[in-house]
Amino acid sequence: MLHMKEIRLHGRGGQGTVLASQILVSAAVREGKYGNAIPFFGFERRGAPLAAFVRFDEKRIREKTQIYTPDCVVVMDPTLVHASNVFDGLQEGGAVVLNDRKMPEEAKLPTTVGRLGVVDATGIALEVLGTPITNTPMLGAFVATTSWIGLEALLSALQEMMRGKQADANARAALLGYERTRVLDMQPGRAEAHLL
Amino acid sequence: MSGTTTDDEARVVRPGRIAVIDGNMAAAWGAKLSRPTVLAAYPITPQTPLVEYLSTFVADGELDADMVEVESEHSALSVLQGASLAGARTFTGTSSQGLALMYEPYIRTSTLRLPIVMAIVTREVISPQSVWGGQQDAITVRDAGWIQIYVEDNQEILDSIIMAYKIAEHPDILLPVNICYDGHYLSHVADRVEIPAQEDVDRFLSPYSPSHIKLDPRTPMSVDPLTPGDILMEYRYKHVRAQARAKRVIEEVDEEFGRIFGRPYGGLLERYRLDDASLALITLGSTSGTAKVAVDAARNRGVDIGLIKLRALRPFPREELFEALHGKAAIGIVDRNVCFGWMTGVVYAEVCAALRLLPDQPPLIDFVAGLGGADITFKHYERAISLLQQAASGRTVAEVTWLGIDFEPGEEP
Numbered sequence: 001m002l003h004m005k006e007i008r009l010h011g012r013g014g015q016g017t018v019l020a021s022q023i024l025v026s027a028a029v030r031e032g033k034y035g036n037a038i039p040f041f042g043f044e045r046r047g048a049p050l051a052a053f054v055r056f057d058e059k060r061i062r063e064k065t066q067i068y069t070p071d072c073v074v075v076m077d078p079t080l081v082h083a084s085n086v087f088d089g090l091q092e093g094g095a096v097v098l099n100d101r102k103m104p105e106e107a108k109l110p111t112t113v114g115r116l117g118v119v120d121a122t123g124i125a126l127e128v129l130g131t132p133i134t135n136t137p138m139l140g141a142f143v144a145t146t147s148w149i150g151l152e153a154l155l156s157a158l159q160e161m162m163r164g165k166q167a168d169a170n171a172r173a174a175l176l177g178y179e180r181t182r183v184l185d186m187q188p189g190r191a192e193a194h195l196l
Numbered sequence: 197m198s199g200t201t202t203d204d205e206a207r208v209v210r211p212g213r214i215a216v217i218d219g220n221m222a223a224a225w226g227a228k229l230s231r232p233t234v235l236a237a238y239p240i241t242p243q244t245p246l247v248e249y250l251s252t253f254v255a256d257g258e259l260d261a262d263m264v265e266v267e268s269e270h271s272a273l274s275v276l277q278g279a280s281l282a283g284a285r286t287f288t289g290t291s292s293q294g295l296a297l298m299y300e301p302y303i304r305t306s307t308l309r310l311p312i313v314m315a316i317v318t319r320e321v322i323s324p325q326s327v328w329g330g331q332q333d334a335i336t337v338r339d340a341g342w343i344q345i346y347v348e349d350n351q352e353i354l355d356s357i358i359m360a361y362k363i364a365e366h367p368d369i370l371l372p373v374n375i376c377y378d379g380h381y382l383s384h385v386a387d388r389v390e391i392p393a394q395e396d397v398d399r400f401l402s403p404y405s406p407s408h409i410k411l412d413p414r415t416p417m418s419v420d421p422l423t424p425g426d427i428l429m430e431y432r433y434k435h436v437r438a439q440a441r442a443k444r445v446i447e448e449v450d451e452e453f454g455r456i457f458g459r460p461y462g463g464l465l466e467r468y469r470l471d472d473a474s475l476a477l478i479t480l481g482s483t484s485g486t487a488k489v490a491v492d493a494a495r496n497r498g499v500d501i502g503l504i505k506l507r508a509l510r511p512f513p514r515e516e517l518f519e520a521l522h523g524k525a526a527i528g529i530v531d532r533n534v535c536f537g538w539m540t541g542v543v544y545a546e547v548c549a550a551l552r553l554l555p556d557q558p559p560l561i562d563f564v565a566g567l568g569g570a571d572i573t574f575k576h577y578e579r580a581i582s583l584l585q586q587a588a589s590g591r592t593v594a595e596v597t598w599l600g601i602d603f604e605p606g607e608e609p
Binding site for chain 2: 021022025026029034035036037038039060061062063064065066068
């Protein structure tokens with residue numbers, strides 16, 4: 001039994017953050033769960049920081065609010081960690097999924113983090129898609145870090161919401177994101193208790 | 197499902213297809229399944245995707261309707277007036293300043309008694325410039341003679357649009373209906389929605405066949421001639437009586453829809469954990485879901501609170517509110533709008549009027565919240581419930597609290 005999970009995605013305009021949030025909901029629903037995704041309502045500008053709020057549950061989700069105390073934070077763009085308070089409110093033992101070439105210094109992470117997933121999503125996006133749109137490798141990294149949805153559901157949701165060659169390339173990017181993510185339990189014991 | 201249970205055993209129809217769609221797509225599906233034959237709409241945030249989805253349905257041949265390209269909201273509704281007079285089932289949608297520009301044909305639509313269904317994707321009105329949620333647009337036009345129903349989630353958008361045609365076209369009613377759903381907080385939220393099968397909707401909703409008025413070149417008639425006051429008064433009286441009858445029809449249609457599709461919504465209003473509660477909240481629109489979660493949490497702490505989700509703002513369920521709130525110790529209203537002359541929200545003012553004859557007048561408290569896309573949070577509800585408890589215990593509590601700003605009324609900078 002999955003208890004409601006709240007996930008906050010941080011990205012920049014043009015990185016596909018809102019689409020990623022919709023793919024996550026679609027994947028959860030494929031597994032028979034409920035889910036909804038609320039994009040942050042800001043100005044739609046390429047490069048501007050933005051967020052999307054995703055909830056999963058086994059039952060209908062009633063909340064229609066933004067997420068202030070997430071179980072998981074996903075950061076699509078490495079520069080956002082320094083630019084805004086992306087970790088605000090992270091639950092004790094919660095998960096953080098970062099796009100970075102190297103493991104971050106522990107001092108830069110929130111003290112509450114229970115599990116960390118790190119992947120060079122920009123590198124994968126450039127390699128597979130030829131453009132630094134990091135949303136689909138980060139979705140693979142999210143699945144590798146949390147296991148809250150299955151890889152199969154993610155890939156089939158992605159195939160449904162994209163078309164043709166774009167869908168195939170993004171599925172490959174998501175799979176590489178999944179395979180190349182380094183997952184680290186920061187507080188063994190606590191993380192398992194929270195993340196299950 | 198908005199506080200109601202979906203029991204597969206109770207269904208007459210098989211479950212529909214499960215999809216993840218945003219509120220605008222839910223509205224487009226509600227319209228498509230109702231088989232309108234004429235559409236006209238002018239794009240405005242946050243309704244724009246609704247226009248795109250409808251255009252795509254028509255262009256792909258999935259919806260057999262004429263989509264009329266217009267240059268303004270005024271023209272959009274004027275086109276539908278002509279189409280409706282000629283016997284077509286019609287659909288449109290708008291928001292905020294678009295609704296403002298539409299006001300002239302808007303009031304004529306209800307006074308012509310045309311059963312047009314229109315989504316209002318509620319958005320703050322300007323100034324200052326804002327494209328985000330808020331119900332000021334729809335609420336400001338509440339007295340223009342339309343039926344207005346406010347909904348909580350994407351499933352209720354889809355289902356309510358189908359029901360809206362059955363209400364609007366009912367021979368005892370013949371009034372236009374607005375289905376009002378929150379801009380961004382529903383229009384742009386992706387959620388799990390069940391899309392009913394077309395043949396099941398067809399069984400629920402018959403084709404529109406007007407009998408009272410129809411533009412037909414073979415039998416010419418004059419529509420809307422200059423009318424003296426004594427006859428105009430009779431028109432208005434009959435219009436008001438139709439609004440009164442609509443209360444019964446809204447309840448009947450909701451009951452029938454619930455029986456067939458397994459999703460009743462409560463008709464004019466939904467009662468949530470209300471009957472054994474001494475405190476009550478009243479909400480309108482998408483914030484009702486968050487409010488229900490807050491009510492559940494308060495119940496777990498031992499606070500006996502319940503909720504009324506108001507669905508119909510017009511006709512206003514005066515007697516039903518009176519009956520549901522009789523005996524409550526304190527009542528709080530959440531208003532995503534402002535009633536400028538009352539210095540409160542609109543729903544508060546109307547609930548006050550509806551409850552004027554309650555014995556032992558309970559304290560009524562208003563919470564103005566969520567204007568211009570501001571979030572109405574769980575913490576806001578905790579604060580509101582705490583103030584309700586204080587009021588019920590005899591403490592003096594301010595008539596209005598603006599949730600989300602940090603000064604008390606009267607102490608503003």
